[in-house]
Amino acid sequence: MIAMDVKEIESGYGEVQILWGVSLQLQEGHLTTLVGSNGSGKTTLLRTVMGLIPAWKGTVNFDGQDVTRLSPHTRAQMGLVMIPEGRQLFTDLTVMENLEMGATPGRARAGFQRNVEWIFDLFPRLEERVRQVAGTLSGGEQQMLAIARGLMSNPQILMLDEPSLGLSPLLVLNLFEVIRRLKEQGHTMLLVEQNVQMALAVSDYAYVLSNGRIEIEGEAKRVREMESVRKAYLGL
Amino acid sequence: MNIDALVPSSIDGLMLGFVYGLAAMGLTLIFGVMRVINLAHGPVIALGMFAVYLIGTQFGVNPYLGLIAVLVLGLVLGIVMYFVAVHRVINAPELTTLLATFSVNLMIIGLGTVVFTTTPRAIDMDLGAFRTGAITILGTKVVAVLIAIAVTVGLYLFLYRTRVGKSIRAVANNRAAAELMGINTTGVLALSFGIGIMLAMTSGGLIATLFSFTILAGGVYELKSFVIVVLGGLGNPTGALVGGIVLGLLEGLTTIFMPVGWVPIIEYGVFVLILLIRPTGLFGAR
Amino acid sequence: MRKLVFLALVVALIASLGVACGPVAAPTPTVKRVLVGFTASQTGKLNKESKEQIQGLQLWLEDVKKAGGIKLKDGTMLMPEIKFYDDESLTDRVQALYTKLITEDKVDFLISPYSSGLTQTAAVVAEQYGKVMITTGAASDTTMEQGFKTIFQIYTPASRYLTGAVDLLQKLDPTAKKIAFVYEKERFSTDVTTFAQKYAKEKGFDIVLFEGYDTATTDFAPFINKIMPPKPDAIMGGGHFTDGTTFAKQLYEKKVPVKFVAILVAPPEPAFVEIGDAAQYVVGPSQWEPLARYSPESAKAAGLPWYGIGVADFTSAYKTKYGYEPSYHSAGGYAAGLIFQKGLEEADSVDAEKVKTALDRLDLLTFFGHIKFDTAAKTHGKQIGHEMVYVQWQKDAAGKLVKPVVWPLEGKSADAQLRKQ
Structure with missing residues (x-):
């Protein structure tokens, strides 16, 4: 089952074009990874899919609907959730209030209590700090809160933009453990990562983005074995 | 220098301070949520004065009941103002939104002068007074203080205990992230602007029960509001009440020690001083 | 082309015949138009008082029209x-508009706007163009001490405005010793209170406060x-109608224990009674009152x-036309027209020098x-004949608020009362 179908996306900032006809598909229940070097357009693609920047050409189909012209908040209401680069928490609000904001979409409110318990099970440290202002949490805790917040809305698709950025090696391990557990629970996810090694290790499917174009795609196991990939991204 | 006047003057100033604080609340809320300096703040306060006055004279409604209508009127007017004047320039540099709100200021003053002329109006309200020695506390002032407190508490509960209120704080904190959460940020901004205008108009309605006014009367409260916003912290609505009380007290004390005409000078001196030392305001959140 | 010229000649011929063969009755007196210009504060904070002044002037105009005009000795009828x-109560507007009245509308004579502040500006313009201007509603001394040649003041000037209250x-309370003065920070109120304060000091009073407030104070x-x-035993001063009324009201609300309150401009206005009990005992100087005792008999005396x-x-004419009693602003407006009329009659001409x-x-x-106008060079045109009368709001036998004249003693219609709580 195809959860999301992105076709021939072209977009950029101002006059500068970043993406030159990018297409990808997310299979339901799969973890799909998008890798690429700095400036290849990974974040631009996510933002276009989310609607934060308009697509100049191409379409985004999600849950069987064309959402290309819909506002970001409408897409979020429909179940397309993005955990943005750099966390973007509500630093003035408490941990609990951040989670409440995550549960804004209508269908998320009914199961709020249940979701909170599930979140605390996944992230025990957050339960300890539930009344603390988000800006005072440590880097790792903030990353967890960012993911937790995204999960509170019962997303159909979860998109994570560079979640390991700025985390210590120990916290990165921790992070990928969480991602693995979410995958086991059956969430459809799109992961954009610099840490190619760990991303490919945990994914089902992978895309390689270079200069705004999809260079390589395939099952993660196979992409990991490719000579060009190993040379360019795994330092071998 | 009259030390005997210290107590009555301080009480007068303190009580007025609550009303000043309420007047400033809308300005600081709008700035806190969307980084817009609403230069139409003064005329909106004056509109609140006229609204209560007209509801009283045309429909014979008690001014305090009229305030409820003004609350609703202010909210609607604010939302309309948002979409007409602010929405399209909200991402433009701050100067653009300044000009946009300033033009609304001019329009309200211009239209208001034509419709109402600058003949002073007054609402005749007598709720008796509490007297002891040299101190006289007017009933109307007591009611004004109580209403200011009630509105502040209401605003606080709204922002900290309701989902909509929290989403306003979220948008104020990080608009892009709020959008990603599924929050209709444009709607939230319009609502916040509406609440800001509502607060300003309500304070105007209260002021009308205390003093006479014209369409130009909002100007002096707009200036005081800027000082209060800086005192109480930019974007901190409950801080505005504290800032207002501080300012009121300052006024009450200053008039004892120097000619009354010096009070504005002292106020602006304080304003500049605080901006230099703590630009985010005394109780600034950011 | 030639047809047109021919047609024009025919028309001219007929016209001249018509004039020559006009009615051969007694020659009707020629009616000469005299244009009088001024500005009115139809908007702005002075609009209330200005309206009264203009209504008075318009009543005078009506009376002149009823009489057929102003008759000169040779039978010419002047119709003003x-x-x-x-002027929106703004000096900038007065400046521009008086210039316009003189240069564009080509008025023959001028009347001042209402208030000393605006009149000062108008006077400068009038004097500059050599136009005769009668000022009313303007009681500043300083304006009339600039050596103007063509400006004539009707009102009692500020220096003698509040001295009667002292x-x-x-007289009312010989034990009173301390007076507090509060004034609006504009030309008129500042002048009046400064003179009154000086006079009070000379009379042995102790001035415990002398402070000004911004015009916009509420x-x-x-x-x-x-x-x-x-x-203090007494509070004196004030400004114009709105602040004077508010001040009186707040003095009452705060139950200030003074024995005597004299406020400028506001108390003589019939609308002052709207503040209810707060009006009681308040004294106010007035340029004129309906109960004033001027008459041909007192003139003879x-x-x-x-x-x-x-x-x-x-x-009664004012009340019939407008539906309410005239205030002194109304009387001042009528008086301006009246004196102007007398000036034309005495000059027997519309020539500015003669008038x-x-x-x-x-x-x-x-x-x-x-x-009577001062003729000394420096103070030319200043009013030296007119005196202020003082009213006090009192409750009559039925408990209704009325404002009899309580000073000067020769003109009073009731005794003054000390203020009681």
Whole structure:
């Protein structure tokens, strides 16, 4: 089952074009990874899919609907959730209030209590700090809160933009453990990562983005074995 | 220098301070949520004065009941103002939104002068007074203080205990992230602007029960509001009440020690001083 | 082309025949139009008082029209016409509009706007163009001490505005010693209070406060807090209608324990009664009152000629036309027209120089009071004949608020009362 179908996306900032006809598909229940070097357009693609920047050409189909012209908040209401680069928490609000904001979409409110318990099970440290202002949490805790917040809305698709950025090696391990557990629970996810090694290790499917174009795609196991990939991204 | 006047003057100033604080609340809320300096703040306060006055004279409604209508009127007017004047320039540099709100200021003053002329109006309200020695506390002032407190508490509960209120704080904190959460940020901004205008108009309605006014009367409260916003912290609505009380007290004390005409000078001196030392305001959140 | 010229010649011929063969009755007196210009504060904070003044002037105009005009000795009838604009209570507008009246509308004579501040500006323009201007509603001394040649003041000037209140206080309560003065920070109120304060000092009073407030002030609590501790016997001063009324109201609300309150401009206005019990005992100087005792008899007694409408006739005519009693602003407006009329009659011409000389020579009693202009070079045109009357709001036997004249003693219709809580 195809959860999301992105076709021939072209977009950029101002006059500068970043993406030159990018297409990808997310299979339901799969973890799909998008890798690429700095400036290849990974974040631009996510933002276009989310609607934060308009697509100049191409379409985004999600849950069987064309959402290309819909506002970001409408897409979020429909179940397309993005955990943005750099966390973007509500630093003035408490941990609990951040989670409440995550549960804004209508269908998320009914199961709020249940979701909170599930979140605390996944992230025990957050339960300890539930009344603390988000800006005072440590880097790792903030990353967890960012993911937790995204999960509170019962997303159909979860998109994570560079979640390991700025985390210590120990916290990165921790992070990928969480991602693995979410995958086991059956969430459809799109992961954009610099840490190619760990991303490919945990994914089902992978895309390689270079200069705004999809260079390589395939099952993660196979992409990991490719000579060009190993040379360019795994330092071998 | 009259030390005997210290107590009555301080009480007068303190009580007025609550009303000043309420007047400033809308300005600081709008700035806190969307980084817009609403230069139409003064005329909106004056509109609140006229609204209560007209509801009283045309429909014979008690001014305090009229305030409820003004609350609703202010909210609607604010939302309309948002979409007409602010929405399209909200991402433009701050100067653009300044000009946009300033033009609304001019329009309200211009239209208001034509419709109402600058003949002073007054609402005749007598709720008796509490007297002891040299101190006289007017009933109307007591009611004004109580209403200011009630509105502040209401605003606080709204922002900290309701989902909509929290989403306003979220948008104020990080608009892009709020959008990603599924929050209709444009709607939230319009609502916040509406609440800001509502607060300003309500304070105007209260002021009308205390003093006479014209369409130009909002100007002096707009200036005081800027000082209060800086005192109480930019974007901190409950801080505005504290800032207002501080300012009121300052006024009450200053008039004892120097000619009354010096009070504005002292106020602006304080304003500049605080901006230099703590630009985010005394109780600034950011 | 030739047809057109021929047609024009025919028309001209017929026209000249028509004129020559006009009615051969007695020659009808020629009616000459005299254009009088001024500005009115139709908007802005002075609009209330200005309206009263203009209504008075328009009543005078109506009376002149009823009489067929102003008759000169050779039988010429002068018919005055007025032209005015809205000055919005702003001096900038007065400057521009008076210039316009003179240079574009080509008025023959001018009347001042309402208030000393605006009149100062108008006077400069009038003097500059050599136009004769009669000022009313303007009581500043300083304006009339600039050596103007063509400006003539009807109102009692500020230096003699509140001095009667000090005399009244002394008579009413010889034990009173301390006075507090509060004034609006504009030309007129500042002048009046400064002169009154000086006069009070000369009379042996102790001045416990002398402070000004901004024109836009609506809250007098800070002043009242300052006035109370030194425990003055009297409070005097004020500004214009709105602030004067608010001040009186707040003095009452705060139950300030003073024995005597004299406020400028506001108390003589019939609308002052709207503040209810707060109006009781408040004294106010007035340029004129409906109960004033000026008449042809009192003129004779004073050895002055009498001119114009009587007090009772003016009051009833105004009430009939406008539906309410005239205030002194209304009377001032009518008086301006009246004196202007006398000036034209005495000059027997509309020539500015002749009218000026005629006005210089005036010394008469009217319904408005004694009118005489100073002729010394520096203070030319200043009003030196007219005196203020003082009213006090009191409750009559039925408990209704009325404002009898309580000072000067020769003109009073009731005794003054000390203020009780």
